[in-house]
Amino acid sequence: MASAPLKAQLTDLLNSMFAMDFLDEQFKELQMLEEASGPGFLAEVVTLFCGDAERIISQLSVLLNEPVVDFGKVDANVHQLKGSSSSVGAKRVALVCVKFRNVCQENDKEGCIAALHEIRHEFDELHKKFQTMVQLEQQIQVLDSKQMN
Amino acid sequence: MEIATQTPFHVLAVDDSSLERKLIEKLLKTSSYQVTTVDSGSKALEFLGLKEDQKSNASTFPLYQKETKVNLIITDYCMPGMSGYDLLKKIKESSALRDIPVVILSSENVPSRVTRCLEEGAEAFFLKPLKFSDLARLEPHLSKSKDVPEMHNLFKSKMGLMSKRNKRKRGEQDENLHETVGVTGPRLKLTPSD
Numbered sequence: 001m002a003s004a005p006l007k008a009q010l011t012d013l014l015n016s017m018f019a020m021d022f023l024d025e026q027f028k029e030l031q032m033l034e035e036a037s038g039p040g041f042l043a044e045v046v047t048l049f050c051g052d053a054e055r056i057i058s059q060l061s062v063l064l065n066e067p068v069v070d071f072g073k074v075d076a077n078v079h080q081l082k083g084s085s086s087s088v089g090a091k092r093v094a095l096v097c098v099k100f101r102n103v104c105q106e107n108d109k110e111g112c113i114a115a116l117h118e119i120r121h122e123f124d125e126l127h128k129k130f131q132t133m134v135q136l137e138q139q140i141q142v143l144d145s146k147q148m149n
Numbered sequence: 150m151e152i153a154t155q156t157p158f159h160v161l162a163v164d165d166s167s168l169e170r171k172l173i174e175k176l177l178k179t180s181s182y183q184v185t186t187v188d189s190g191s192k193a194l195e196f197l198g199l200k201e202d203q204k205s206n207a208s209t210f211p212l213y214q215k216e217t218k219v220n221l222i223i224t225d226y227c228m229p230g231m232s233g234y235d236l237l238k239k240i241k242e243s244s245a246l247r248d249i250p251v252v253i254l255s256s257e258n259v260p261s262r263v264t265r266c267l268e269e270g271a272e273a274f275f276l277k278p279l280k281f282s283d284l285a286r287l288e289p290h291l292s293k294s295k296d297v298p299e300m301h302n303l304f305k306s307k308m309g310l311m312s313k314r315n316k317r318k319r320g321e322q323d324e325n326l327h328e329t330v331g332v333t334g335p336r337l338k339l340t341p342s343d
Contacts, residue, residue: 029280030172036179048168079227083256084168087278 003143010136013129020125027089039141043134049088050130053123056081060116064109074112075104081119092122154212158291159183163193163224164254173279180284185219190231193222194239197246219249221291226255226262227278234266241270254279285320323335 017023034041056077063074082097084090096119103111160182162173167239170186177184187193197219218252224233231239233253240246250272254264273285274289 026280029278031170032281033175033179037175041175041262045168047293048171052166052168079256080166083277086256087169087172136198 001144002147003080003129003140006136006140006143010133010140013133013136017129021091022129023089024091024121026086030089039137043137045088046130046134049084049090052084053081053093053127056084057116057120060119063114064116069107069109069112071104071107071112078104081108090126093119093126096122157181158220159185159218160221160223161193161196161219162186163188163190163222163233165225165228169225169277169332176279176281176284180281181235190224190228190233190236190239193224193236195248197240199239199243221287222249222251223254223279224251226253226266234262234269235264237266237269237271252287252290274276 002012014023018027030042030045044127060074060077063070078097078100082094082101085093085097094117100112100115103115160177162170162174162177162184164170164186165188167188170188174184185196187196222236224236226233233255237251237253240249240251247270250331251270253266253274254277255270256277257278267273273286275286282310
């Protein structure tokens with residue numbers, strides 16, 4: 001089957017993401033949902049998550065650049081990001097969010113800025129992998145549907 | 150399109166996050182529920198036919214009717230504006246709506262929050278994210294709704310005494326429902342004692 005090498009690549013990618021804690025058990029729930037309902041769901045969810053994360057990270061940057069930081073708003077944003085990342089199975093991002101909330105609750109501006117850098121880094125790594133995942137899935141689908149015709 | 154021999158359960162899911170709404174919708178639809186999602190407590194009340202603002206006549210949803218009967222409301226706790234707790238209160242204060250079971254979803258396990266919700270009449274409190282294995286624990290709460298007489302038969306058909314119509318499909322879905330995914334974190338489900 002023409003898509004076999006791509007499928008192998010995708011499997012390797014996902015396995016390494018699980019092994020390195022980029023993803024956790026919750027992502028497996030989403031995979032089950034995709035298996036039950038058909039392709040496209042994971043791509044949709046991942047895209048939604050990345051959009052949310054980008055938006056929140058930008059917002060956090062703005063908030064932390066204010067002369068007087070509103071730690072309440074910072075916390076609310078991090079809380080949201082923690083929720084989204086937990087729901088999608090983005091383990092490392094979720095863990096950094098926990099750290100972030102802790103320093104935020106201490107009104108530690110420097111700590112927050114450092115945490116934001118870490119989140120940015122973790123998210124960027126994850127985002128690249130998600131993009132590869134979605135591309136591979138799409139290519140596999142195209143090849144598989146050609147095969148069937 | 151097949152004609153359903155039995156009406157599926159209709160769940161109204163309330164969450165301000167589009168990602169969460171997508172997840173809940175997919176989870177429930179994959180398990181043969183009918184789902185409506187809204188992004189706020191006030192939209193939920195509007196859908197249910199409770200208008201807060203009497204001045205505005207235009208409603209984005211049709212008034213609550215028998216055909217769109219809701220068997221369960223699942224709401225996020227933390228939402229801007231009207232919280233899940235506020236929504237719960239309004240539903241329980243309404244004579245038309247108070248019998249609809251309400252389940253609260255939260256990303257945080259805060260005992261006082263859980264107690265408050267249960268005391269206000271929530272059927273159960275689940276931790277996010279909602280999983281397949283949680284659905285089995287949701288169903289007993291659906292059965293408390295007085296308005297769905299065929300409920301018992303619907304449970305049976307979902308649990309594997311399959312209807313002729315989509316034997317195989319149901320079989321696959323039931324496999325998923327019964328598979329217990331390993332749970333890593335603490336999960337809390339509290340129900341009021343009868």
